Amino acid sequence: xxxxxxxxxxxxxxxxxxxxxxxxxxxxxxxxxxxxxxxxxxxxxxxxxxxxxxxxxxxxxxxxxxxxxxxxxxxxxxxxxxxxxxxxxxxxxxxxxxxxxxxxxxxxxxxxxxxxxxxxxxxxxxxxxxxxxxxxxxxxxxxxxxxxxxxxxxxxxxxxxxxxxxxxxxxxxxxxxxxxxxxxxxxxxxxxxxxxxxxxxxxxxxxxxxxxxxxxxxxxxxxxxxxxxxxxxxxxxxxxxxxxxxxxxxxxxxxxxxxxxxxxxxxxxxxxxxxxxxxxxxxxxxxxxxxxxxxxxxxx
Amino acid sequence: xxxxxxxxxxxxxxxxxxxxxxxxxxxxxxxxxxxxxxxxxxxxxxxxxxxxxxxxxxxxxxxxxxxxxxxxxxxxxxxxxxxxxxxxxxxxxxxxxxxxxxxxxxxxxxxxxxxxxxxxxxxxxxxxxxxxxxxxxxxxxxxxxxxxxxxxxxxxxxxxxxxxxxxxxxxxxxxxxxxxxxxxxxxxxxxxxxxxxxxxxxxxxxxxxxxxxxxxxxxxxxxxxxxxxxxxxxxxxxxxxxxxxxxxxxxxxxxxxxxx
Numbered sequence: 001x002x003x004x005x006x007x008x009x010x011x012x013x014x015x016x017x018x019x020x021x022x023x024x025x026x027x028x029x030x031x032x033x034x035x036x037x038x039x040x041x042x043x044x045x046x047x048x049x050x051x052x053x054x055x056x057x058x059x060x061x062x063x064x065x066x067x068x069x070x071x072x073x074x075x076x077x078x079x080x081x082x083x084x085x086x087x088x089x090x091x092x093x094x095x096x097x098x099x100x101x102x103x104x105x106x107x108x109x110x111x112x113x114x115x116x117x118x119x120x121x122x123x124x125x126x127x128x129x130x131x132x133x134x135x136x137x138x139x140x141x142x143x144x145x146x147x148x149x150x151x152x153x154x155x156x157x158x159x160x161x162x163x164x165x166x167x168x169x170x171x172x173x174x175x176x177x178x179x180x181x182x183x184x185x186x187x188x189x190x191x192x193x194x195x196x197x198x199x200x201x202x203x204x205x206x207x208x209x210x211x212x213x214x215x216x217x218x219x220x221x222x223x224x225x226x227x228x229x230x231x232x233x234x235x236x237x238x239x240x241x242x243x244x245x246x247x248x249x250x251x252x253x254x255x256x257x258x259x260x261x262x263x264x265x266x267x268x269x270x271x272x273x274x275x276x277x278x279x280x281x282x283x284x285x286x287x288x289x290x291x292x293x294x295x296x297x298x299x300x
Numbered sequence: 301x302x303x304x305x306x307x308x309x310x311x312x313x314x315x316x317x318x319x320x321x322x323x324x325x326x327x328x329x330x331x332x333x334x335x336x337x338x339x340x341x342x343x344x345x346x347x348x349x350x351x352x353x354x355x356x357x358x359x360x361x362x363x364x365x366x367x368x369x370x371x372x373x374x375x376x377x378x379x380x381x382x383x384x385x386x387x388x389x390x391x392x393x394x395x396x397x398x399x400x401x402x403x404x405x406x407x408x409x410x411x412x413x414x415x416x417x418x419x420x421x422x423x424x425x426x427x428x429x430x431x432x433x434x435x436x437x438x439x440x441x442x443x444x445x446x447x448x449x450x451x452x453x454x455x456x457x458x459x460x461x462x463x464x465x466x467x468x469x470x471x472x473x474x475x476x477x478x479x480x481x482x483x484x485x486x487x488x489x490x491x492x493x494x495x496x497x498x499x500x501x502x503x504x505x506x507x508x509x510x511x512x513x514x515x516x517x518x519x520x521x522x523x524x525x526x527x528x529x530x531x532x533x534x535x536x537x538x539x540x541x542x543x544x545x546x547x548x549x550x551x552x553x554x555x556x557x558x559x560x
Contacts, residue, residue, distance in 0.1 A: 156388070
């Protein structure tokens with residue numbers, strides 16, 4: 001039990017009933033902390049990710065930056081986004097941000113997914129794709145505010161960072177964390193990571209002059225299980241299009257859980273309606289009908 | 301017995317030859333419609349073939365669509381199409397087939413489907429017709445009644461909605477953006493649910509609900525009694541006889557012949 005405890009399913013996409021493991025055992029939320037102020041852009045995490053997950057390599061596209069490729073791929077889940085940012089005073093900053101699945105507490109991909117069990121959120125906060133249940137509709141792509149799920153045309157399914165759920169389930173840290181040489185990546189409970197992040201931003205504000213330093217943990221998606229320390233939290237977009245206010249379309253929250261079953265029931269009523277019509281008023285026959293039998297009960 | 305090659309219900313103007321005129325002509329040579337004595341030609345071969353192609357693609361799109369709409373309930377459909385992902389891959393193509401064939405039918409039926417004053421009259425009497433209180437449809441009911449026209453125009457609207465939202469869903473969020481996909485998803489589903497409700501009524505009315513209707517779409521011919529009961533104005537237009545009078549005549553014959 002102890003081993004499996006970390007991977008209790010808390011939310012299941014497109015599921016017709018409650019998740020079997022929800023609230024059954026106490027569990028700590030895990031979190032990955034990415035300190036963009038100490039990232040040196042070495043890409044060790046990129047390599048570790050591809051290595052641990054045995055992802056096949058494919059040619060990259062060079063776009064004149066220190067970025068391995070323009071965006072993540074179905075076989076490349078962890079990408080250091082690079083941006084040369086010019087400050088108002090003319091100085092420049094090389095901003096490095098580790099881009100991967102944010103493992104939202106309120107995952108848009110899971111809300112959008114119609115397939116039973118294709119996307120699972122574990123009680124420890126990890127959001128994982130189960131490809132055997134995926135139907136490749138790519139609704140998760142429109143549900144995700146961070147542009148993470150990637151479609152593989154060969155398998156016709158979507159893939160993304162698993163937060164190394166296989167390692168975490170065994171009590172290990174994710175591969176990217178293990179590879180990081182500067183300590184800019186940390187892994188632990190959400191509370192601990194949040195505490196360390198706040199301490200670090202305080203240090204940045206007080207000792208290093210980053211007046212707007214802050215923690216990125218967007219509450220519009222219920223908080224995330226990957227959080228960032230940013231030099232300037234007022235403008236996360238400059239870190240490779242990190243959305244300042246990530247949103248999940250209302251249609252996935254309202255439509256899917258309310259109108260979809262209700263309208264589906266209406267369609268069922270359509271079927272019941274015609275059956276009821278047949279057994280109550282019966283068919284309309286061509287006229288003239290044969291005369292009713294003497295003494296037969298004929299209404300109207 | 302006579303074999304009819306005339307095309308009823310869609311008397312297109314001779315001035316402009318529509319592209320489906322030739323198809324309608326050649327389908328009459330490919331197949332045939334046998335109209336027995338006491339019957340009337342209802343749907344020529346072309347109309348029937350197009351109708352069943354629409355039906356085929358509708359159900360293919362419906363069953364693959366079900367497995368995208370609610371996989372927890374309809375996952376058992378997917379093996380017929382090679383699994384969930386292949387159902388998803390084939391669904392747009394089935395949908396496209398449905399839209400194309402319904403487009404042909406829409407062109408074929410555009411003229412008899414135009415809404416008239418008789419249809420507004422039919423709608424006012426709908427309660428009586430549905431409850432069976434009115435034994436015959438209103439005397440001014442033509443080739444199609446208002447219910448059929450409503451369904452036709454609902455599907456025309458549905459096809460346009462399917463096509464626009466379907467292309468957005470097909471290409472996905474990476475082409476059209478997240479919000480258009482999220483909105484299209486809802487419109488596509490609403491359109492499907494309306495059409496699903498409509499198909500229950502359509503199948504019921506054409507089989508159990510009004511016996512004698514189904515042969516119109518398989519053999520192409522209907523009995524005269526069916527015509528004067530459900531489409532009196534059309535009966536009058538084709539035969540030149542008064543439907544009420546013809547019905548009463550048949551009733552007299554029935555009562556005299558049933559007496560010993």
